[in-house]
Amino acid sequence: MPELPEVETVVRGLQGVLPGRRILSVRLGKTDFIDDPDALERELPGTYITSVQRHGKFLVVNLEGAAQGNAKLALLIHLGMTGQLTTCAPEFPAPLHTHVFISLDDGRELRYRDIRRFGRIRVQSNRTGPSPLAALGLDPLEATAGEFRAQVGGRRARVKALLLDQRVFSGMGNIYADESLWRARIHPARLGANLSAAEIVRLRSAVRHVLEEAIRLKGSSVSDYVGADGLPGEFQLRHRVYKRQGKKCSRCGATIRRMIVAGRSSHFCPQCQRGPRKTKAKASN
């Protein structure tokens, strides 16, 4: 599933090929995951790609009109669960579920494929309403220790829910939330407000370590993820808990467990990551 490291890998791959290219034409397959398919076909041709960036799990392709001073546009792409954004020769046969074909002035084609169409594509301009990027929380790689503590401490939501909430931290999903909590030795069901200052520091450094290592290994390919070059990542080989229930914890040897926390399956070591205290409904007085 594309989370921060996977999107970052795709962005870095595209940064080498897209900036400076002009979009010649757009061809669409199914469009139910595109906010305004007509706008995509109408507004993209003729524009120049100026840069590619990541915001949380969003991939942003910045565009500029041919004439000077033209309104700037951005193509916002969220890969959802199974989105793939690659460039290739236009003759290359398109695999099933490829729904967007953008031909470029260097003869190559930018393609979007999405098996389940949980992804989203949207053209963003100054007249298309509020950008979904505005609602995003801190980038976990850029958040200072103080910012991190402010988002986690004092919150009565489960720490797993906080890590997954894109308005709190942007970019993390189930894999990296679970891997980070294991590394920090924090149970996913603990409440943010109940974490000690030391635990919050540990969590921030675990998140950074895990995300940076995953970026180095070009992401985790667990379902359909591939980078901009079509190649899978390798971080799935380093997963310590994600989808490893029943296997041994590499740190203490206990058996990894899976349980639903914050509505999502959560993988953790019951030995290294001690559960929250059971709050008694009514203590004696």
Added chain:
DNA sequence: CTTACGGCCTGGGTGC
């Protein structure tokens, strides 16, 4: 206001 939870979207994988 904050948090919790169920449902919806889709289709590949799994198990019967």
Added chain:
DNA sequence: TGCACCCAGGCCGTAA
């Protein structure tokens, strides 16, 4: 060969 079921991320409505 079929088929019901589960699961995933984001979002939305509803309830406490």
